[in-house]
Amino acid sequence: MGGFFRSNKFRIILCIIALLIGMMLYAVTQDGYTLPTTGVIGKLLNPIRSFSNSISTKVEDTIHIYTRNQQYQEENAQLRQQIAELENDLADYHRTQQELEELEAFMDVKIDHEDYDLSDPCTIIGYVENDPFHSFYIDKGSQDGLSVYDPVVTSQGLVGIISEISETFATVKTICSPTLSVGGEISGSSESGIVEGDVTLAADYQCHMIFLDKDTKIKNGDLVLTSNSVGIFPSGYLIGTVQTIQPMDNGLSYCAVIEPAVDFENLTTVMAITDFAGKEQQHGEE
Amino acid sequence: MARNKLLLAVSKKPKRQKLRSVILWVLYSILILMAFVLGTAGDYVKPLLLLPIALCISSVCSTAVAGGIGIACGLLIDISYGTLLGYHAIPLFLICMGVSLLYDRLMQQRLLNLVFFTLVAAFLITGSDYIFQYAIWGYENVSQIYVKNSLPCLVYTVISSVVYYPIFRLMHRFLLPPRRRKVERTVKPIDD
Numbered sequence: 001m002g003g004f005f006r007s008n009k010f011r012i013i014l015c016i017i018a019l020l021i022g023m024m025l026y027a028v029t030q031d032g033y034t035l036p037t038t039g040v041i042g043k044l045l046n047p048i049r050s051f052s053n054s055i056s057t058k059v060e061d062t063i064h065i066y067t068r069n070q071q072y073q074e075e076n077a078q079l080r081q082q083i084a085e086l087e088n089d090l091a092d093y094h095r096t097q098q099e100l101e102e103l104e105a106f107m108d109v110k111i112d113h114e115d116y117d118l119s120d121p122c123t124i125i126g127y128v129e130n131d132p133f134h135s136f137y138i139d140k141g142s143q144d145g146l147s148v149y150d151p152v153v154t155s156q157g158l159v160g161i162i163s164e165i166s167e168t169f170a171t172v173k174t175i176c177s178p179t180l181s182v183g184g185e186i187s188g189s190s191e192s193g194i195v196e197g198d199v200t201l202a203a204d205y206q207c208h209m210i211f212l213d214k215d216t217k218i219k220n221g222d223l224v225l226t227s228n229s230v231g232i233f234p235s236g237y238l239i240g241t242v243q244t245i246q247p248m249d250n251g252l253s254y255c256a257v258i259e260p261a262v263d264f265e266n267l268t269t270v271m272a273i274t275d276f277a278g279k280e281q282q283h284g285e286e
Numbered sequence: 287m288a289r290n291k292l293l294l295a296v297s298k299k300p301k302r303q304k305l306r307s308v309i310l311w312v313l314y315s316i317l318i319l320m321a322f323v324l325g326t327a328g329d330y331v332k333p334l335l336l337l338p339i340a341l342c343i344s345s346v347c348s349t350a351v352a353g354g355i356g357i358a359c360g361l362l363i364d365i366s367y368g369t370l371l372g373y374h375a376i377p378l379f380l381i382c383m384g385v386s387l388l389y390d391r392l393m394q395q396r397l398l399n400l401v402f403f404t405l406v407a408a409f410l411i412t413g414s415d416y417i418f419q420y421a422i423w424g425y426e427n428v429s430q431i432y433v434k435n436s437l438p439c440l441v442y443t444v445i446s447s448v449v450y451y452p453i454f455r456l457m458h459r460f461l462l463p464p465r466r467r468k469v470e471r472t473v474k475p476i477d478d
Contacts, residue, residue: 126326129366132435178425199427
């Protein structure tokens with residue numbers, strides 16, 4: 001044992017320890033900066049360190065897959081539930097946003113036509129089965145203040161009329177139906193005619209304006225408004241735009257094909273005009 | 287002891303039959319309700335789903351019950367078509383009673399028979415709809431309604447009867463009273 005303390009090995013070990021202590025002391029005085037040697041070593045070893053770390057992480061993950069299987073499954077189920085809840089919230093948000101936009105549009109109608117008494121927004125609950133003229137049912141009836149022959153509108157334009165009513169629901173006949181005739185006039189002109197549905201045009205959700213004069217000046221894109229000639233519809237409400245003009249079969253007058261302002265294919269909510277200026281008076285005259 | 291067992295067996299039998307009958311009518315009601323709801327869903331040409339259902343039920347029940355089913359399904363069609371109550375119910379009442387009588391005395395439970403009856407009934411109903419709802423009013427190009435609405439509706443209805451037949455066949459196999467099933471098994475066509 002005494003021989004070891006006197007040997008060169010012991011002296012070398014002491015020297016190394018002394019060197020290391022010296023390095024430590026020097027490092028302490030560097031205020032956090034690494035020693036140049038440490039930096040060089042680190043630089044050399046960094047790729048290896050990173051490689052070994054990645055292997056270690058992968059091994060750890062692989063082990064976790066087996067050891068924490070149950071935990072992951074629970075976590076997965078929890079996250080799926082969270083996603084489902086968030087998706088439901090998102091759907092609710094979109095629905096609410098759509099309803100809000102529709103209500104805002106209906107508010108505009110009310111602001112533009114102060115004389116209108118508008119019903120609450122009515123939701124379309126179904127369509128009359130196999131009706132070629134797209135009649136539909138709404139979820140409001142006589143107990144909500146609606147009555148037969150009330151005009152049905154959206155913020156875009158005229159939809160039709162209530163043709164049948166019960167306490168809780170009503171049937172709406174659209175302007176695509178040939179049984180519904182609406183007095184129409186061209187915006188910014190004195191020309192007028194009768195807007196009604198047609199069997200051929202109804203398939204494309206269109207209608208036509210008949211009994212136009214032979215020397216009509218109507219052109220494509222002209223706006224067609226209600227004229228209140230029969231007292232059922234308020235005047236000046238948009239029906240649609242003129243698409244084409246053609247002579248009628250009798251050759252005495254012209255008719256214009258009208259593209260309704262309302263998008264019938266995507267219609268979800270409508271409103272009924274329960275009263276408007278001139279309605280009662282003109283009904284009384286009838 | 288033996289007498290008690292016999293009594294138990296006798297008392298159990300009608301109870302089981304009753305339960306089967308209740309299940310059968312609950313299933314009928316569900317199918318009728320689904321057909322009615324589908325009828326008013328969406329703005330496109332659809333088959334008259336209630337028609338083959340009414341005929342399928344009529345083919346296995348008494349004339350009076352068939353008449354009742356005809357009226358019920360007819361009234362539902364009236365509601366979904368927005369027509370006067372009874373407009374479809376009266377013809378369907380007569381059709382269902384006729385079908386029940388024919389199945390009772392003459393016809394076998396065969397797919398072709400049901401398809402034939404559905405075709406005839408659908409032709410009568412779509413035809414009368416076309417005449418009294420549209421043609422009578424003299425609209426221009428009114429024949430297009432028959433070509434684009436009535437005819438597709440007729441074809442879809444006949445196709446739907448092919449779908450309904452196995453469903454009702456399966457229901458009847460398991461849920462009809464045994465006596466009725468025995469009669470059906472016994473009365474086989476000659477080519478069988």
